[in-house]
Amino acid sequence: MLQVKEVTVHYGKALAVDRVSLEVNEGEFVAVIGPNGAGKTTLFKTISSVKRPTSGEILFEERRINDLPPHEVAKLGIAHCPERRRLAYRMTVMENLELGAYLRKDKNAMEEDLKYVFDLFPVLKERKNQKAGTLSGGEQQMLAIGRAMMANPRLLMMDEPSVGLAPLMKERIFEAIKEIKKERNVTILISEQDASLVLPMSDRAYVMETGRIKMEGSGRELMDNDYVKITYLGL
Ligand SMILES: Nc1ncnc2c1ncn2[C@@H]1O[C@H](COP(=O)(O)OP(=O)(O)OP(=O)(O)O)[C@@H](O)[C@H]1O
Numbered sequence: 410m411l412q413v414k415e416v417t418v419h420y421g422k423a424l425a426v427d428r429v430s431l432e433v434n435e436g437e438f439v440a441v442i443g444p445n446g447a448g449k450t451t452l453f454k455t456i457s458s459v460k461r462p463t464s465g466e467i468l469f470e471e472r473r474i475n476d477l478p479p480h481e482v483a484k485l486g487i488a489h490c491p492e493r494r495r496l497a498y499r500m501t502v503m504e505n506l507e508l509g510a511y512l513r514k515d516k517n518a519m520e521e522d523l524k525y526v527f528d529l530f531p532v533l534k535e536r537k538n539q540k541a542g543t544l545s546g547g548e549q550q551m552l553a554i555g556r557a558m559m560a561n562p563r564l565l566m567m568d569e570p571s572v573g574l575a576p577l578m579k580e581r582i583f584e585a586i587k588e589i590k591k592e593r594n595v596t597i598l599i600s601e602q603d604a605s606l607v608l609p610m611s612d613r614a615y616v617m618e619t620g621r622i623k624m625e626g627s628g629r630e631l632m633d634n635d636y637v638k639i640t641y642l643g644l
């Protein structure tokens with residue numbers, strides 16, 4: 410479904426992503442794990458066309474997408490749930506969810522998706538008229554995921570959904586992600602620093618360090634790998 414081929418990305422002269430290749434097959438749950446500054450966010454921004462690669466190419470269902478503007482990429486069915494949430498903080502919960510669906514015309518299905526999001530995160534329903542900026546960090550993350558789901562994406566990209574959250578809230582967010590994986594017909598590409606949360610549920614995963622893919626394998630293979638155990642699982 411998604412093919413990233415030898416993609417290199419710079420900020421000015423600084424190299425952030427270095428000849429990265431990865432792929433996501435339809436229906437898969439694929440994780441990118443790696444420390445601060447590894448280039449995960451830059452990679453995701455490049456896939457959603459917010460950032461241009463210096464070289465390499467990105468294909469979505471065999472079509473080259475890295476020259477398209479971000480809204481065209483979104484229209485193809487790629488939703489990006491960005492790092493640190495990036496909500497419309499002065500707008501209400503409901504308005505944020507509507508924003509997520511702005512490219513859609515299928516009203517009825519939208520209402521079903523809204524119901525789905527409210528079932529997944531009942532607190533969003535309770536707070537639908539509250540300004541997004543006044544939600545707690547965990548609630549904002551729920552809203553960011555809910556907003557991405559409102560686009561009814563084919564490929565959902567989530568950039569570090571647990572960052573900055575307390576352990577209990579991290580677990581709740583991951584329970585919801587598990588539920589989405591199980592119940593929805595959506596392919597998922599997720600980045601996460603907490604490998605112990607994400608590897609057990611990953612079909613495949615990539616280890617990214619200083620802009621490069623260092624390792625790849627099934628979630629199980631990486632959990633059994635000594636380097637991953639020591640570096641990412643603290644075992
Ligand atoms: N807007 C920017 N301008 C210049 N350099 C940037 C910019 N954004 C990121 N970088 C640099 O690019 C490299 C990769 O950063 P990136 O944010 O992609 O990493 P990350 O893996 O997402 O890290 P984190 O886990 O902390 O979110 C880093 O060296 C970072 O300093």
Ligand SMILES: [Mg+2]
Nearest residue numbers: 449450492569
């Ligand atoms: Mg990041």
